[in-house]
Amino acid sequence: MISQLGRLLSELVREGDFVARFGGDEFAVLLPHCDAETALKVADRIRLAATGVNFGVASSEQTAVTVSxxxxxxxxxxxxxxxxxxxxxxxYSSKKGGRNQVQCENLFAASLTVLPVPADPLSTPQPV
Known part of the structure; x- marks a missing residue:
């Protein structure tokens, strides 16, 4: 089943992207030169494609998977x-949120810059 999923992932990404088994039942997909919107679309395409496939574990057995x-x-x-x-x-956030979903890191928090607050705001020169 793991090798079938790996092949499916390879079929769903662009030439030049990388798919690797990251351990156990986890894979890493690297998408060079990719913005957030495209990465999220690719991630959801992977999730939907894998969810819709029944992977044959044995000749008489079929196993459906979910993808976080x-x-x-x-x-x-x-x-x-x-x-x-x-x-x-x-x-982890995706799994904790109910599995079979895509979660992106908190980009807003990552873009915040913390500025020091002066001890006495009145002593700071104000723009005119």
């Missing part, structure tokens, strides 16, 4: 470890 997906986008300065950590956190 965690999406993370590469950021400047990312390491493979930090990128996969965020994807894994999104995957």
């Amino acid at each position: 997906v965690g999406v993370a986008l590469a950021r400047h300065g990312d390491t493979a470890e930090s990128l996969f950590k965020r994807a894994d956190e999104a995957l």
Whole structure:
């Protein structure tokens, strides 16, 4: 069943994308040069395609699967470890939320910049 799912994933991505078994029943799909909207569409396409397939475990047995997906986008300065950590956190959120869904990392929180607040706001020069 794992090899069948791997083949299905390979069929659903573009040439130049990467599909790899990440451990157990988890796969990693790397989509170079891909924006958030496209990544989410690909993730949902994978989820729907895999959900609609009955995988033959034995000649007389069929097993339906559900797919939970965690999406993370590469950021400047990312390491493979930090990128996969965020994807894994999104995957955990997807599973916790009821499985068979796509969750993206919290991009809003990642884009926030925390600025220091002056001790005395009145002492800060104000724009004219």
